[in-house]
Amino acid sequence: MNRVIIDKSSSLQVKHNILIVDNEIKITLKAIDYLIIYSKVDISLKDIAKLAKNSIAILVVTTNPKEFIHIQKRYIKNAHIKEAQYHALRNRVEIAKYILSVKIKKSYETLHHFKLGFEKNKILKDVKNAKSIEMLLGIEGSLAKEYFKHYFSLFPKILAKGQRSKNPPLDPVNALLSYIYTIFYFEIATWLHFYGFEPLIGYLHTSFRDHMALSSDILEFFRADIDRFVAYQFLDKNIIVNDFTKNKNGVFLTQNGRKKLWPSLKIFIESEESLIKQKIAKMRDIIEKNSSSNQMQK
Structure with a gap:
């Protein structure tokens, strides 16, 4: 499983099946299984939906563990x-x-x-x-x-x-x-x-x-x-x-x-x-x- 970790304040965009970090780093969505956001990020709901549509699981880590946000990837049909x-x-x-x-x-x-x-x-x-x-x-x-x-x-x-x-x-x-x-x-x-x-x-x-x-x-x-x-x-x-x-x-x-x-x-x-x-x-x-x-x- 390929894990991508965002551990500093960043802006995230999804364009043409590419995750763009701070308008510099580019990662194809096919190379991502699990995205962990460990700091403040700027990302649109539309781009979150694109990540989910591409079966990428997302974990947003907050101060309080009860408030972690987990967006699961689509079920594998098994x-x-x-x-x-x-x-x-x-x-x-x-x-x-x-x-x-x-x-x-x-x-x-x-x-x-x-x-x-x-x-x-x-x-x-x-x-x-x-x-x-x-x-x-x-x-x-x-x-x-x-x-x-x-x-x-x-x-x-x-x-x-x-x-x-x-x-x-x-x-x-x-x-x-x-x-x-x-x-x-x-x-x-x-x-x-x-x-x-x-x-x-x-x-x-x-x-x-x-x-x-x-x-x-x-x-x-x-x-x-x-x-x-x-x-x-x-x-x-x-x-x-x-x-x-x-x-x-x-x-x-x-x-x-x-x-x-x-x-x-x-x-x-x-x-x-x-x-x-x-x-x-x-x-x-x-x-x-x-x-x-x-x-x-x-």
Whole structure:
């Protein structure tokens, strides 16, 4: 997937199937799959429509992750995988167990990297014995509480209050976690569309309104890696408390903070790209296997 990133204030135009940046840089639309706009741009609605018509996904990254704008590319016509996703729902609990088990192991590895940890074997046994999605979500909730208790101990109180806060984030560490989780959520969703999946059909997560549950499922494989990346942004002082602003809606990265973050974040996202594709391929195998067993039982 060819990704084009606009990370400075620019003017964008589309003429004759060419994206023109600041009247200088010219990129043929056929060479673009995913356009990430990370700064202020000047572009007309007509040109946005032209990009969408050419099956280019667009992500507009704003200060607040809840306000990110994601324009998805047109569906790839792949009825087979969408049908398989639907049939595999009959084995939803088993697929969800796989997702949660990987998350537990990855979470343990990240804490172990910082010489912290929790007892993972009992949690994995509980996952194996779970009989429902509700039981698995309960285990996940307990895991998250235990995991973040240790994780937040890496930071001074001015950076982390000691517990996970999402809507809104209440401290800089939570703000950066939510920010990068959201970027990865849309990155994964774009890949899922690219390969013809229905992102709304998930297994550990349940779709609600426009929530892309399968993207959230696959994000679980990457949360611990993101957590490690975030930790080093603060521990190495690449990002500091002054890079955040607080208002009635929570704590968020400032524009200057986003500029400081972007070079290392760009490298991190690109380094994870091959793994994202691998995990999607693995999920496809699991979905098709569980779909086939269901169809044979009919």
